[in-house]
Amino acid sequence: xxxxxxxxxxxxxxxxxxxxxxxxxxxxxxxxxxxxxDVEEPNARFFLGIDIGDTRVEQVPVPVIDExxxxxxxxxxxxxxxxxxxxxxMAGTVMAFTELCHGCGLCELACPADAIKEGTRDIGExxxxxxxxxxxxxxxxxxxxxxxxxxxKAVKARAENSGLTLLDCPxxxxxxxxxxxxxxxxxxxxxxxxxxxxxxxxIAVQLLRELHLPFGVVLNRAGMGDERVERYLEKxxxxxxxxxxxxxxxxxxxxxxxxxxxxxxxxxxxxxxxVAAIEHQTGRTLG
Amino acid sequence: MxxxxxxxxxxxxxxxxxxxxxxxxxxxxxxxxxxxxxxxxxLVLQPEIKERWPFVSGEQPSIDPNLCTxxxxxxxxxxxxxxxxxxxxxxxxxxxxxxxxYVCPVGAVSMRPRVCGEQYRSExxxxxxxxxxLGVGEENSGKLVTSVRxxxxxxxxxxxxxxxxxxxxxxxxCPVIASLTxxxxxxxxxxxxxxxxxxLKRVHxxxxxxxxxxxxxxxxxxxxxxxESELLRYCELEGIPVLGSLPYDPIFTKAxxxxxSILEFDPNGLGENVRTIWxxxxxxxx
Ligand code: SF4
Ligand code: SF4
Numbered sequence: 001x002x003x004x005x006x007x008x009x010x011x012x013x014x015x016x017x018x019x020x021x022x023x024x025x026x027x028x029x030x031x032x033x034x035x036x037x038d039v040e041e042p043n044a045r046f047f048l049g050i051d052i053g054d055t056r057v058e059q060v061p062v063p064v065i066d067e068x069x070x071x072x073x074x075x076x077x078x079x080x081x082x083x084x085x086x087x088x089x090m091a092g093t094v095m096a097f098t099e100l101c102h103g104c105g106l107c108e109l110a111c112p113a114d115a116i117k118e119g120t121r122d123i124g125e126x127x128x129x130x131x132x133x134x135x136x137x138x139x140x141x142x143x144x145x146x147x148x149x150x151x152x153k154a155v156k157a158r159a160e161n162s163g164l165t166l167l168d169c170p171x172x173x174x175x176x177x178x179x180x181x182x183x184x185x186x187x188x189x190x191x192x193x194x195x196x197x198x199x200x201x202x203i204a205v206q207l208l209r210e211l212h213l214p215f216g217v218v219l220n221r222a223g224m225g226d227e228r229v230e231r232y233l234e235k236x237x238x239x240x241x242x243x244x245x246x247x248x249x250x251x252x253x254x255x256x257x258x259x260x261x262x263x264x265x266x267x268x269x270x271x272x273x274x275v276a277a278i279e280h281q282t283g284r285t286l287g
Numbered sequence: 288m289x290x291x292x293x294x295x296x297x298x299x300x301x302x303x304x305x306x307x308x309x310x311x312x313x314x315x316x317x318x319x320x321x322x323x324x325x326x327x328x329x330l331v332l333q334p335e336i337k338e339r340w341p342f343v344s345g346e347q348p349s350i351d352p353n354l355c356t357x358x359x360x361x362x363x364x365x366x367x368x369x370x371x372x373x374x375x376x377x378x379x380x381x382x383x384x385x386x387x388x389y390v391c392p393v394g395a396v397s398m399r400p401r402v403c404g405e406q407y408r409s410e411x412x413x414x415x416x417x418x419x420x421l422g423v424g425e426e427n428s429g430k431l432v433t434s435v436r437x438x439x440x441x442x443x444x445x446x447x448x449x450x451x452x453x454x455x456x457x458x459x460x461c462p463v464i465a466s467l468t469x470x471x472x473x474x475x476x477x478x479x480x481x482x483x484x485x486x487l488k489r490v491h492x493x494x495x496x497x498x499x500x501x502x503x504x505x506x507x508x509x510x511x512x513x514x515e516s517e518l519l520r521y522c523e524l525e526g527i528p529v530l531g532s533l534p535y536d537p538i539f540t541k542a543x544x545x546x547x548s549i550l551e552f553d554p555n556g557l558g559e560n561v562r563t564i565w566x567x568x569x570x571x572x573x
Contacts, residue, residue, distance in 0.1 A: 009325030010457045011299005015482070040458035041297050041489060043482035083346065083385055104366055104384030143489065144496045146429060146461035171298045171457055172324035175426035178379045195543050196303065196327045203325065206423045211379070225540050251535065255511035257481035 001284055002165045004037075004184040006208075007191065008200030010171035013220035013244070014190045016254060017274075018168040019047040020261050022134055024271040025164070030287045031133040033165040037180035039139035039151045044168050045129060046257045050136045052127035058139065058154040060147075062098040063087070063107050064119035070094050071113050078107035078116060099146070123147065126155045135159070149179040156180075164286055173207045181208075186282050187215040188241065188274075194225035198232055205238065216281050218274065221246035241277035244270050288443055289572055290436075292470040294455035294463055295477065296486030298325065301506040302476045304539055305564075306454040307331040307548040308557075310413040312565040316450035318411065319439035320418040321432045321466045323404070328454045331548055334409030334416045342419060344430045345383040347401035348376050354395035361387035361396060379424045404431055408438065415442050429461035433468070459493045467493070472500050472572065474530070478507040479514035487518065491525065502571060504564055505532035528571060531564040533557060 005018040015038070022034050036044040045052060063078070063086075072092040079087045079094060086101040087094055098121045108116040123145050129136040139155040141148050148170070159165060169180040181187065187208055191201040201217070208215045216239040219229060224246035233240050244250070244260070244267070253263030261268040279285055293309075295302040307328060310318055320328040350361070355374050362370040369381035376387075388396040404421040417439040421428050439451045453470065456462035467473060473494045477487040487503075494501045503522050508515060522529050533539075533549075534557075542552035549557040 009298050009322075009327070011297060040460045041482075041486045043297075043485065046481050046485070081385065081389065083383060102382050102384055104382060104386050105364070106384055106386045106389055109364065109386065110389060141460060143459060143492045144464070146464050148458075148460045172428075173423055174324050174421055174428045175424075176460070178424050194540055195330050195546070199327060199330055200325045203423060210424055224537070226544055248535075251507070251510055255478070255480035255507075255514055 001186065001282065001286070002167065002184045003278065004167040004169050004181050004187045006169040006177060006181065006187055006189055006204060007171060008173055008204035009196070012190045012192050012197060014171070015044050015047070015168055016260060017188065017190050017218050017220065018166055019044050020259055020271055021274060022166050023048060023259050024261055024268065025275065025286060026133040029133070031163060033159045033163065034134050034136045035156055035159050035165060035167045036138040037152050037155065037167050038170040039124060039141045039148050039155065040170060042138040042140060045136060045138060047259055048131060048134060048136065050129035050131045050134070052129045052138060055125045055127040057122050057125050058151055059120035059122055060150045061103040061105065061118045062101045062121045063096050063116045065094050065096060066115045066117065067093060069113045069115035071115070075112065077110050077112060081106050081110050103150070124151045126151070126158055128158065148176045152176060152179045173203045177207065178211070181211060181213060184213060186278065187213050189215055189217045190220050191217055191229055192221050192225065193219060193227070193229045195228070197225065198228050201229060202232070205236065214281070216241040216277065219243040239277070239281055241281070242270055242274040288440070288449055288451065290451040290453065290470040291472050291474060292453040292455045292466050293474045293476060294466060294490060295457060295475065296459065296490035297483055298457035300476045300478050300483060301533070301539065303327045303331070303454050304543070304549055305476050305504055305506065306452060308550040308561040309565060310452060311548055311550045312562065313569065314450055315448050316414050316452050317439045317443040317448055318414055318416040319435050319451060319453045320416070321435055321453050321462070322456045323419050323421045323428050323431045323435065323462065324456065326418060326420060329418060331543070331546060332411040332413060332416060333546060334407070334411045334418065336407045336409045338408040340406055341402045342404040342406045342431055342434060343400045344403045345401050346385065346398040347378060347381060347383055348385065348387050348396045348398050350374050350376060351395045351397065354393050356393055358392065360390045360392065364390045406434060406438065408442065415446065417442060429465040432456060432462050432465035459489050463490070463493065467497055467499055470499060472502060475501050475503045476506050477503060477518055479505065479511045479518055481514060484514055484517055484521070488521065491527065502528045502530050502568070504530050507535040508532035510535045528567070530567045531560055533560050
């Protein structure tokens with residue numbers, strides 16, 4: 001089973017929930033895959049104390065133009081068809097601006113002179129780490145690279161598809177999250193009990209409904225704000241899976257990179273509750 | 288005209304609270320919310336929307352089932368898995384490249400402009416505001432950010448304002464890059480935690496990549512002394528001016544619930560810190 005941990009915005013405790021859940025399960029002897037889909041800011045490994053190895057440069061396809069066969073100004077077919085303006089024709093020569101390219105391959109398909117071949121462009125790297133029954137996957141987007149979805153896909157592709165997989169999603173509700181949520185069975189939305197928290201939760205809920213993905217909510221920093229998130233969940237008939245209390249000790253443990261289940265008394269029980277709630281909602285055991 | 292952009296690498300560091308607080312200080316300015324994925328600035332500034340219009344970006348295909356012969360060519364050629372088994376376009380996967388349209392032998396695919404969200408021009412108690420809502424699950428957040436920035440700039444020109452203050456996007460990818468383009472200064476908000484220090488370095492690398500000057504605000508100060516000194520050491524080493532700090536304090540949440548900025552909610556407490564930050568900022572910009 002694949003369980004994604006997501007949130008409408010960053011900083012709600014998505015990674016905290018994901019890593020503590022992973023550590024809690026692995027200590028119960030349940031082996032799992034953990035995929036850190038936040039390739040812009042991959043942080044989960046710090047909390048799990050995992051070293052990344054087996055790194056691989058990940059690439060996307062881009063066009064390479066063979067100037068000798070290219071018909072240039074008299075054709076311009078690829079330039080006109082590319083919707084991402086990744087190709088231009090200057091002084092009779094077609095040039096590719098590969099950082100704008102989405103790798104769709106239309107130019108290559110359309111070229112009447114067979115002058116476009118497929119090359120590659122590096123977008124970042126993926127890596128794997130292992131510890132205590134957790135097989136960990138992450139990606140690191142190259143600085144200056146705008147498109148994260150292809151790297152997320154590459155990282156996900158390295159993970160095996162059997163057993164239990166937890167995916168720590170990037171924040172937001174746009175393409176990187178959609179791409180992370182693909183093929184997922186169940187999602188945990190992490191939300192804070194504040195006005196910002198409610199607003200962003202609502203966006204995440206809309207996204208999951210649109211994707212027809214079953215989900216429940218984990219309330220993080222419970223007690224820090226007001227009741228509006230709980231009222232919303234009730235009104236929308238969304239299951240509240242667990243509440244993790246707001247305590248300065250938790251914020252301090254987080255700041256040092258420690259796990260809450262180690263750093264704060266009573267927090268391990270919260271994650272037992274969460275596991276039970278997920279099992280109840282999905283009708284499947286995580287072990 | 289100067290453009291200030293508040294960014295943070297990681298979300299939830301208080302970027303929006305800082306932006307909202309700074310909005311209440313200094314000269315007349317235009318505000319822009321470029322965290323289009325999780326736009327929250329309006330929750331504090333309660334803008335009165337004066338104009339709204341659809342944000343159209345790129346194209347989206349649709350397949351006419353009456354013409355489609357189910358030959359499968361579009362599905363084979365689409366590299367993004369955006370054509371379903373029953374030959375419908377899955378908008379959440381579609382990049383709008385038009386390969387499907389190009390390969391379809393019977394002309395069953397048509398490409399139409401894609402509405403990806405909505406844009407607004409508003410008035411707030413701290414000045415005019417440009418903002419937007421990205422459609423759920425939509426891509427092109429970078430383009431929407433660019434469009435909001437353009438709108439903010441033209442608002443400032445119309446009114447003869449000298450400053451645009453932007454609540455930027457999290458991460459280091461396409462929306463942040465769009466948030467930073469042709470700004471004058473990036474205000475980095477970071478908390479003293481292991482992951483935030485790491486994220487700060489990534490986002491600072493990004494500002495360096497674009498040769499953009501940056502300055503730092505420490506939020507949740509006092510939470511972890513070791514991490515805080517590491518933050519400050521990093522800034523010293525990299526020559527990043529530190530504008531000031533805001534303590535770890537439940538007042539942030541209380542202000543949020545009251546729909547006020549920390550400057551308004553706690554003028555003599557956190558408000559003082561914000562004023563210090565502003566005055567250092569002014570010297571930097573001068
Ligand atoms: S692969 Fe697609 S995006 Fe890239 S240059 Fe060709 S047509 Fe443009
Ligand atoms: S426009 Fe491109 S991405 Fe969208 S369905 Fe057609 S081929 Fe696929």
